[in-house]
Amino acid sequence: MLGVLAACAGVGLAATSGVLISRAALRPADFLSLTLLVTAVRALGLGRAGLRYAERLTGHAAALKAGEGLRLRLFDTVSRFGRDLLAFERGGDLLSRAGPDVDAAQFRFLRVILPLAALAGVLTVLLAGLVGLDPGLALLAVGPLGLAAGAVWAVRPRVARLAREEVTLSREHAARLLDALAGGGDNAATHHAPELARLSERLAGVALRLGRVNAGLALAQEAAFALAVTGVLWRGAALVGAGELSGVWLAGVVLAAAAAFDAAAPLSAVPAADAVAGAAGQRRLALEALAPAVTSPDTPATVPTGPLHLRLENVTVRRAGRTVLDSLNLDLRAGETLAISGPSGGGKTTLARLLSRDLDPDGGRVTLNGADLRTLDLAGLRARLSLHEQDAPLLDGTLRENLHLGDHRASDERLRAVLDGLGLGHLDLNAWVGEGGTRLSGGERARVSVARALLRPAEMLLLDEPTAHLDPETEQRVLAFIAREWSGRGLLIVTHRTAPLGLAQRHLILRAGQLVPAPECPAQTPPTRRQAI
Numbered sequence: 038m039l040g041v042l043a044a045c046a047g048v049g050l051a052a053t054s055g056v057l058i059s060r061a062a063l064r065p066a067d068f069l070s071l072t073l074l075v076t077a078v079r080a081l082g083l084g085r086a087g088l089r090y091a092e093r094l095t096g097h098a099a100a101l102k103a104g105e106g107l108r109l110r111l112f113d114t115v116s117r118f119g120r121d122l123l124a125f126e127r128g129g130d131l132l133s134r135a136g137p138d139v140d141a142a143q144f145r146f147l148r149v150i151l152p153l154a155a156l157a158g159v160l161t162v163l164l165a166g167l168v169g170l171d172p173g174l175a176l177l178a179v180g181p182l183g184l185a186a187g188a189v190w191a192v193r194p195r196v197a198r199l200a201r202e203e204v205t206l207s208r209e210h211a212a213r214l215l216d217a218l219a220g221g222g223d224n225a226a227t228h229h230a231p232e233l234a235r236l237s238e239r240l241a242g243v244a245l246r247l248g249r250v251n252a253g254l255a256l257a258q259e260a261a262f263a264l265a266v267t268g269v270l271w272r273g274a275a276l277v278g279a280g281e282l283s284g285v286w287l288a289g290v291v292l293a294a295a296a297a298f299d300a301a302a303p304l305s306a307v308p309a310a311d312a313v314a315g316a317a318g319q320r321r322l323a324l325e326a327l328a329p330a331v332t333s334p335d336t337p338a339t340v341p342t343g344p345l346h347l348r349l350e351n352v353t354v355r356r357a358g359r360t361v362l363d364s365l366n367l368d369l370r371a372g373e374t375l376a377i378s379g380p381s382g383g384g385k386t387t388l389a390r391l392l393s394r395d396l397d398p399d400g401g402r403v404t405l406n407g408a409d410l411r412t413l414d415l416a417g418l419r420a421r422l423s424l425h426e427q428d429a430p431l432l433d434g435t436l437r438e439n440l441h442l443g444d445h446r447a448s449d450e451r452l453r454a455v456l457d458g459l460g461l462g463h464l465d466l467n468a469w470v471g472e473g474g475t476r477l478s479g480g481e482r483a484r485v486s487v488a489r490a491l492l493r494p495a496e497m498l499l500l501d502e503p504t505a506h507l508d509p510e511t512e513q514r515v516l517a518f519i520a521r522e523w524s525g526r527g528l529l530i531v532t533h534r535t536a537p538l539g540l541a542q543r544h545l546i547l548r549a550g551q552l553v554p555a556p557e558c559p560a561q562t563p564p565t566r567r568q569a570i
């Protein structure tokens with residue numbers, strides 16, 4: 038409303054200024070007759086500025102508030118999926134959702150609705166003001182403005198198509214650029230370079246075509262402007278000649294007709310803004326319609342208390358059409374330690390993820406103290422477990438921030454003690470680890486992730502390949518520290534390596550979807566939990 042009033046005030050200001058200037062030019066004997074006009078010009082000038090300011094303030098505040106809601110919804114969706122979202126979405130796409138998509142949606146009202154409403158308001162005011170003077174004059178003032186708006190309407194499908202194409206190409210470009218950066222060491226940049234160049238070329242082509250359409254629209258608006266001013270002057274002069282309109286009023290009418298074109302200027306951006314916001318809205322709905330593999334029940338049961346007892350009952354998991362776990366049974370009790378080894382791709386990680394409910398079984402059930410994990414409060418369940426994932430990425434922050442993901446209340450002394458225990462005493466807590474931990478070595482990264490898991494005040498530790506990147510000596514040190522730190526609590530180790538098996542009381546092999554006892558105890562080079570204590 039404020040925007041429409043501001044646009045109308047602009048037309049009123051031009052009209053009264055025209056009348057004032059022309060009347061003043063006649064040097065009236067009674068100068069006081071100008072006072073009313075001077076006051077009107079001042080009031081409209083100040084009013085227009087005030088209205089415009091208030092409109093910007095309230096409009097942008099409302100838009101940013103809406104954007105905040107959109108970002109929270111996006112964050113909510115992303116957090117419901119976690120890393121699993123990357124099975125549906127590329128990193129570059131997610132970035133564009135958080136940036137340009139939210140931007141397009143939050144400013145849709147200001148970029149689409151407001152310009153249309155302002156034009157409608159100005160057209161109405163101009164028509165109402167002039168039709169009483171002369172219908173022909175009103176038509177000549179309003180008609181070209183309508184034509185300028187019609188030109189925008191006519192090119193709308195083309196602009197919308199180009200704008201959507203630009204967004205699609207930009208997303209593809211962003212996704213490939215991220216891939217190229219992430220896989221720099223694997224020559225990904227060279228691999229993606231031709232496609233990135235092709236995308237840049239297509240983007241430049243789209244920008245050129247959009248530029249041509251916009252230049253055409255600007256030209257059409259200028260032509261309509263010239264038509265309106267000439268037409269109003271021509272018709273107005275005839276009316277003045279016939280004594281039906283005073284020359285003083287003609288100046289006001291001409292300036293009002295010219296000022297009305299200010300409302301047409303933002304129109305050319307409307308189709309693109311509308312198309313981009315519409316596409317962003319559809320993408321948002323499509324993302325929100327995706328169901329994560331794991332959801333918290335609407336009315337979750339509280340996690341049963343008492344010593345932890347996890348159980349897999351006839352659990353079957355199929356991935357990409359292949360049965361990875363086949364009617365599998367397993368018991369894991371408080372304080373017990375178990376190691377699972379087996380061939381690569383055999384389902385060891387899948388099994389660990391079932392226990393922390395990062396995944397639900399296709400058949401059978403996983404229980405905690407008798408309760409199906411699917412009925413339990415997810416956060417409550419995960420608070421009792423701590424999972425170290427193979428190749429878990431680190432947060433792009435300081436080492437301290439990464440460790441606080443394990444226990445945000447842990448003191449610096451405690452953090453340093455854990456780092457020391459894992460052979461990371463040389464690292465500074467304030468050091469920035471880089472995106473995904475790229476400023477650390479592979480072995481350091483893995484140990485920071487283990488440290489994070491050890492810091493969690495949980496009852497069961499699920500370690501997926503905890504020593505994958507380590508030399509034998511460091512591996513011994515890390516295993517000894519884990520044994521000491523986690524003494525008395527439940528431990529599941531999933532590994533290919535021999536040394537970690539020494540931490541476990543039981544060793545099972547996962548092969549062809551089934552768990553079988555290991556034929557014999559492997560050479561136990563690392564300290565057992567008892568030795569370590």
Ligand SMILES: Nc1ncnc2c1ncn2[C@@H]1O[C@H](COP(=O)(O)OP(=O)(O)OP(=O)(O)O)[C@@H](O)[C@H]1O
Pocket residue numbers: 124356357361379380381382383384385386387388427533
């Ligand atoms: N998100 C996924 N979507 C589809 N299939 C998956 C997914 N994650 C894993 N798989 C498939 O499930 C199977 C078991 O994978 P899993 O990671 O559990 O094996 P693993 O025994 O831990 O292997 P490794 O020892 O190599 O880490 C593999 O065939 C893998 O391709």
